[in-house]
Amino acid sequence: MKPKILIIGACGQIGSELTFKLRSIYGNDNVIASDINPANLDIAKPGLFEIIDAQDYASIKACVEKYNIDTIYLMAAMLSATGEKFPMKAWDLNMNSLFHVLNLAKDKFIKQVFWPSSIAVFGPTTPSENTPQHTITEPTTVYGITKQVGERWCEYYNQKYGVDVRSLRYPGIISWKTQPGGGTTDYAVEIYHKAVSQKKYDCFLSENTKLPMMFMDDAIKATIDIMSADAKAIKLRSSYNLAAISFTPKEVAQSIKQHIPDFKISYTPDYRQDIANSWPKSINDAAAREDWNWKHDFSLQDITKEMLFQLNKKCN
Numbered sequence: 001m002k003p004k005i006l007i008i009g010a011c012g013q014i015g016s017e018l019t020f021k022l023r024s025i026y027g028n029d030n031v032i033a034s035d036i037n038p039a040n041l042d043i044a045k046p047g048l049f050e051i052i053d054a055q056d057y058a059s060i061k062a063c064v065e066k067y068n069i070d071t072i073y074l075m076a077a078m079l080s081a082t083g084e085k086f087p088m089k090a091w092d093l094n095m096n097s098l099f100h101v102l103n104l105a106k107d108k109f110i111k112q113v114f115w116p117s118s119i120a121v122f123g124p125t126t127p128s129e130n131t132p133q134h135t136i137t138e139p140t141t142v143y144g145i146t147k148q149v150g151e152r153w154c155e156y157y158n159q160k161y162g163v164d165v166r167s168l169r170y171p172g173i174i175s176w177k178t179q180p181g182g183g184t185t186d187y188a189v190e191i192y193h194k195a196v197s198q199k200k201y202d203c204f205l206s207e208n209t210k211l212p213m214m215f216m217d218d219a220i221k222a223t224i225d226i227m228s229a230d231a232k233a234i235k236l237r238s239s240y241n242l243a244a245i246s247f248t249p250k251e252v253a254q255s256i257k258q259h260i261p262d263f264k265i266s267y268t269p270d271y272r273q274d275i276a277n278s279w280p281k282s283i284n285d286a287a288a289r290e291d292w293n294w295k296h297d298f299s300l301q302d303i304t305k306e307m308l309f310q311l312n313k314k315c316n
């Protein structure tokens with residue numbers, strides 16, 4: 001039986017590509033895209049689209065009933081950099097939306113939930129290389145706090161109420177179709193756009209800031225794999241560490257120079273440097289690899305080649 005899916009925040013960086021992929025697997029009629037902003041409607045076309053504010057329980061529930069939804073992917077969130085500017089808004093959006101969806105599952109309106117966590121659950125006291133699944137999580141950003149607390153609530157709803165919730169700690173995600181917004185890892189997308197349009201980029205992180213990263217295709221594969229895995233295989237109901245590669249701004253600039261030799265990079269670190277400094281450099285995702293056979297495909301070289309190819313095609 002095919003799931004009947006609602007994606008909340010379907011027009012964001014990950015939501016837009018997830019919508020496209022899920023529709024290609026389950027059909028346009030089985031995947032309802034929703035977003036708070038009607039101006040984003042085009043991103044979700046062709047297919048069913050609803051305007052939903054992730055903080056409005058009544059409108060999520062009405063949509064679930066209208067389409068007999070059994071699965072929700074909650075992709076709406078305020079990310080790390082914007083969250084530092086609007087701490088209470090980040091808290092309200094990230095927590096209220098999670099509770100709405102978990103409560104719909106607890107009350108048996110839906111059967112399954114996907115909720116993204118992040119490497120932002122970690123903080124300066126976490127071991128920063130090969131960060132283990134179970135370790136110190138003392139985040140110093142509001143976004144990280146919402147993700148850390150959210151993980152606890154996911155596990156709680158699973159253990160107390162049997163909610164089938166699944167979650168991944170995404171690293172920085174690199175994509176060419178939709179730009180990210182408000183994150184600390186956004187530089188790793190901007191750099192490719194600027195390389196193609198201006199052959200230069202002023203990076204808001206310093207040259208040796210190493211962070212865990214992943215190509216969008218790998219992130220979508222991981223999301224769909226964890227959601228379609230046998231429930232018994234999903235042993236962690238908080239959130240799984242998920243890794244692909246790690247690199248610094250200098251390393252990504254070098255990989256771009258192999259294709260655009262006159263590309264120039266400069267560095268003007270801003271408030272996002274402190275956030276990046278508090279996050280791990282690399283992640284140990286052995287649990288995901290063991291429990292549901294996670295495996296990434298894209299190296300930095302593969303990502304650079306694909307990003308430059310696709311962005312050049314878009315520009316011409």
Ligand code: AKB
Nearest residue numbers: 079080118183184185
């Ligand atoms: C951010 O930079 O805030 C996000 C994340 C790592 O969760 N991309």
